[in-house]
Amino acid sequence: MSVFELLSQYGGKYMLALLTTWKLTFLAFLLALSIGIIITIMRICPIKPLRIAGDFYVQIFRNIPGAALLIVLVYALPYLNLVWSYYVCVLTATSLIPSAFCSEYLMAGMNTIGAGQIEAARSLGMTFFKIIKNVVLPQALRFSVLPMTNLLVATMLTTALASQVPMNPTDLTGIVSYINTRAVGGVTAFLISAILYCITAVFIGQVGNLIDRKVRILR
Amino acid sequence: MANKENPTETAATPIITLRHVDKHFGQLHVLNDINLSVKKGEVVVIIGPSGSGKSTLCRTINRLETVDAGEIMIDGVAMPQEGRHLAEIRAQVGMVFQAFNLFAHKTILDNVTIGPIDVLHKPKKEAREEAMQLLKRVGVDQQAAKVPAQLSGGQQQRVAIARALAMHPKAILFDEPTSALDPEMIGEVLDVMTKLAADGMTMVIVTHEMNFARQVADRIIFMDAGSILEENTPEQFFTHPRTQRAQDFLNSIKNH
Numbered sequence: 001m002s003v004f005e006l007l008s009q010y011g012g013k014y015m016l017a018l019l020t021t022w023k024l025t026f027l028a029f030l031l032a033l034s035i036g037i038i039i040t041i042m043r044i045c046p047i048k049p050l051r052i053a054g055d056f057y058v059q060i061f062r063n064i065p066g067a068a069l070l071i072v073l074v075y076a077l078p079y080l081n082l083v084w085s086y087y088v089c090v091l092t093a094t095s096l097i098p099s100a101f102c103s104e105y106l107m108a109g110m111n112t113i114g115a116g117q118i119e120a121a122r123s124l125g126m127t128f129f130k131i132i133k134n135v136v137l138p139q140a141l142r143f144s145v146l147p148m149t150n151l152l153v154a155t156m157l158t159t160a161l162a163s164q165v166p167m168n169p170t171d172l173t174g175i176v177s178y179i180n181t182r183a184v185g186g187v188t189a190f191l192i193s194a195i196l197y198c199i200t201a202v203f204i205g206q207v208g209n210l211i212d213r214k215v216r217i218l219r
Numbered sequence: 220m221a222n223k224e225n226p227t228e229t230a231a232t233p234i235i236t237l238r239h240v241d242k243h244f245g246q247l248h249v250l251n252d253i254n255l256s257v258k259k260g261e262v263v264v265i266i267g268p269s270g271s272g273k274s275t276l277c278r279t280i281n282r283l284e285t286v287d288a289g290e291i292m293i294d295g296v297a298m299p300q301e302g303r304h305l306a307e308i309r310a311q312v313g314m315v316f317q318a319f320n321l322f323a324h325k326t327i328l329d330n331v332t333i334g335p336i337d338v339l340h341k342p343k344k345e346a347r348e349e350a351m352q353l354l355k356r357v358g359v360d361q362q363a364a365k366v367p368a369q370l371s372g373g374q375q376q377r378v379a380i381a382r383a384l385a386m387h388p389k390a391i392l393f394d395e396p397t398s399a400l401d402p403e404m405i406g407e408v409l410d411v412m413t414k415l416a417a418d419g420m421t422m423v424i425v426t427h428e429m430n431f432a433r434q435v436a437d438r439i440i441f442m443d444a445g446s447i448l449e450e451n452t453p454e455q456f457f458t459h460p461r462t463q464r465a466q467d468f469l470n471s472i473k474n475h
Contacts, residue, residue, distance in 0.1 A: 046301075116320035119283050120379075124334040124386060125310025127303055134333060139324050217324050218368035 001185055006192060010179055017175035018196050024094060024171060025156040025200075031095035032155060033148075036102025040140075041132055043107065054103070061100035069093045070161050086165040094158045098151055105147040109140035142215045149208025153201045172196055232295040234259050234390045234421045235280055235312075240289030242275065242445075249275050250286065251445040257390065260419045264432040264453075267442035268468055273425045276442065277394045280423060281312045294389055310338050313383030313391035317398050319375040321367035321382070327354065328363040331382045339386065346385070353381040357411050373404030377411055390421035397428060429472060433457055441465045 007014070042054035061069075073089040084092070113136060121131045141148075163174035170178060172193040179185040235257040242250040249272045257263050265273040278284045280291065282298055282305060291298045293312060299305045321330050331350035335341040341349075354360040357377035359370070367375055376396055383391050393412065397405040409431045416422060416435045426432055432439060432453060439456040441449040441464075448462050460466045 113323075114318070114320070116316055116318045117322055120314070120316065120320035120322070120382075122306075123281055123283065123309055123312070123314035124382070125306045125308075125338045126334075127306045130337055134337060135322055142324060218366050219323060 001183060001188060003188055003192065006179070006183075006185055006188060009183070010175070010185075013169075013175055013178070014172075014192060014196070016169045017172045017193070018200075020162070020167075020169050021156065021159055021172040021197075022200070024091060024159040024162060025152070028091055028094040028098065028159060029152050029155045031091070032098035032102050032151070035095065035099035036106060037137065039099065039103040040106040040110075043103065044110070044132075044136075046128060058100045058103050061096050062104065064097065066093055066097055066158050066161050067164065069097065070164060074165060086167050090159070090162045090165060090167070093161055094155060097158060098155045101151055101154070102148070105144040105151065106137075106140045108147070109143035110136060112143050113139045139217060142217055145208060145212040145215060149205060149212075152204050152208070156197065156200060156204070231259060233257055233292075234261075234294055235423065236290075236292040236295075237276075237280070238290040238292075240276075240279060240286050240291065242279065242284065242286045248445045250279065253279075253289070253447060255440070255447070257421060257423060259389075259421055262416045262420075262422045262424065262435050262437045263440060264424045264426060264436035264438070265440045265442060266426065266429070266432060266468075268471075271442040272445040273442045274394050277392050277423060277425045280392055281309050281314060283314070306338075310334070310386055311389045313386055313388035315376070315379050315383055315391060315393045315396050317395040319367070319372070319379045319399070321375055321378055323367055326364055326366055327359065327370070327378050330367070330378060331385050334382065334386045350381070350385055353384050354378070356384075357381045358407070371404060372400045373407045376400065376404075376408045380408075380411055380415070384415075390423065391415070393422065393424040393426070395425050395427070397426065427472075429457070441468070443468070 039054045039057050042050045043058070045051060070089060070093040073084065073092055074086070077084060117135055118131060121135045126134065159171055160173035162171040163177060167174060176185070176189045176193050179189045233256040235255065237253050237255040240250055240253040253276060255276075265276060267273045275284055279286055282291065282300075285300075293308050296308060298308050322333065325333065328347065328350055331353060332343070332346040335346040335349070336343055351360055351363065354363055357380055359374050359377050359381070362370055362374060362378075367378070370378065380391075396412070397408050400408065405428070409428060412422070412424070413431070413435055424432075424436075436453045439449070439451055439453050440447055441456065441460070441462070443464050449456060449460065449465050451461070456465070457469065460469055
């Protein structure tokens with residue numbers, strides 16, 4: 001089938017798949033960012049067991065393949081009497097792994113903040129959480145806009161895991177299998193999905209650059 | 220010069236008290252049985268060769284440095300080791316650093332208002348108005364909307380002083396406030412500090428600026444190798460140092 005035949009027949013399905021990928025990406029990234037921030041605060045807090053737990057978390061989820069994590073969530077959790085929908089399983093897998101990377105990027109961003117600013121905050125009478133809120137997080141986030149942009153793209157690519165479980169509507173990778181079991185789309189069906197991934201990634205990259213230029217801290 | 224004219228103040232609680240403070244960095248005895256008391260409105264200048272422990276002493280007063288032993292009291296209240304209560308007492312003591320340490324992502328105005336708003340819970344409008352007055356007092360009100368990197372070192376240090384003043388501190392600690400400045404900017408910062416001293420602010424200053432020390436100090440503290448070797452009025456100290464080490468130190472700076 002040609003690109004045009006594929007698009008005329010499955011254009012609507014592709015749009016739906018693109019939206020599903022976008023939605024998964026957005027939700028997963030939001031979760032990854034939130035979890036990443038919490039883990040990072042744990043990793044720098046004055047309570048040692050929390051620091052160890054945070055480091056452990058990052059080591060686990062930075063080093064586990066997404067497919068393996070998804071298999072654990074889908075097939076192993078039911079043994080613990082936890083049966084999650086496929087959607088929740090995919091969302092969990094695609095947010096836990098990026099959350100570990102998110103924490104690493106934030107730690108790197110924090111290293112660029114001088115110890116002097118932290119001392120200044122302490123001498124103003126700020127407590128740990130106020131220092132995090134006022135001085136550390138805002139600067140760490142601004143310093144890590146570009147790595148976070150990459151993380152968002154990586155998160156989007158990780159959402160292709162959705163194709164490995166039955167989902168309706170399915171995502172951009174899942175739609176290829178859907179089409180190829182019903183028609184002879186061949187590699188062209190893949191190509192269309194690939195182009196849609198690419199366009200999204202380029203757009204994310206541009207927006208990331210814009211944000212970085214806007215929030216960059218003069219030194 | 221020592222021209223405090225209120226003799227009843229000697230009976231009042233000192234703003235800063237250090238008793239038998241000891242601190243080691245590994246083998247190095249950086250603070251050796253330090254006893255110090257600073258009265259309200261007093262300006263105490265700590266001088267000494269580098270490595271003598273004067274910066275460490277200054278930073279110890281609001282516990283930016285931990286100590287091994289001894290007691291530190293601010294306005295009669297013992298400083299706890301850590302926690303919320305320590306933060307509350309720190310808020311009462313201003314600190315001005317060698318490297319300015321302004322918050323790089325905040326405007327000049329926000330640098331000054333963040334303490335009053337977030338720590339003292341002042342209304343934003345009130346905090347901003349007072350911050351503008353303080354910035355005017357140190358001569359950088361024109362720069363209020365800029366970020367620290369857009370200011371000269373001298374301007375940044377004056378902002379840092381305004382930031383400390385905004386907390387209405389009981390005392391301000393200055394840790395070598397002009398050591399990182401180009402020579403032409405030292406004067407503008409010392410001028411601000413001289414005015415503060417004249418207004419009756421309680422100050423502990425670590426500095427290498429001997430003329431300034433002589434001019435504003437009520438008392439000079441000379442440190443070497445972690446100990447306080449001399450405490451005297453500036454006149455007495457600079458003209459008749461009692462210890463050999465103080466004489467050597469003064470001679471070594473005179474020759475340059």
